[in-house]
Amino acid sequence: MNKIVDRKVQVITSKYGLRKRWNKIFKKFITEFHKGIDLRTWNLHFYTPQNILAPEKIEIIDIWNNEKWGQGVSFKFLDNAKFGVGVYRHTKVIHGLEVGQVIEKDMVIGKSMVTKYMKLIKASHHLHFEIWTGGRTTNPVLYLDHMKIKKKIKGKK
Numbered sequence: 621m622n623k624i625v626d627r628k629v630q631v632i633t634s635k636y637g638l639r640k641r642w643n644k645i646f647k648k649f650i651t652e653f654h655k656g657i658d659l660r661t662w663n664l665h666f667y668t669p670q671n672i673l674a675p676e677k678i679e680i681i682d683i684w685n686n687e688k689w690g691q692g693v694s695f696k697f698l699d700n701a702k703f704g705v706g707v708y709r710h711t712k713v714i715h716g717l718e719v720g721q722v723i724e725k726d727m728v729i730g731k732s733m734v735t736k737y738m739k740l741i742k743a744s745h746h747l748h749f750e751i752w753t754g755g756r757t758t759n760p761v762l763y764l765d766h767m768k769i770k771k772k773i774k775g776k777k
Contacts, residue, residue, distance in 0.1 A: 660744070678722070680723065
């Protein structure tokens, strides 16, 4: 079964594109462009870090730490190069993962994590997934559909 988060169904909790959301810090609605999708990484009753998987054969091109977003990883799609570069945020990268390393499909590349910023704004636990093609973001749902990854949008049956 194709997947990104080690769950039977990839639940999208926040979609790609313009979104209006309540900012708990400034206590007002803000409109912003969400450059990716958020995939649920928690069970209904408790939080356990979930394995984050390589969706296909990939090459690691960057690993970073960011106070707001936590650890992240960028990678080239090797089986579907037309999709360009994938990005995972809110990920605790596994020890030993290195830039230039080729990872096979379904191999664990990290665990989901909760950042200080996510706690501050009381965001649900999730993996942020972006796709960049030609220097621009692309809706990651197109990739999920192409890979026949079973998905569900939060709140829809």
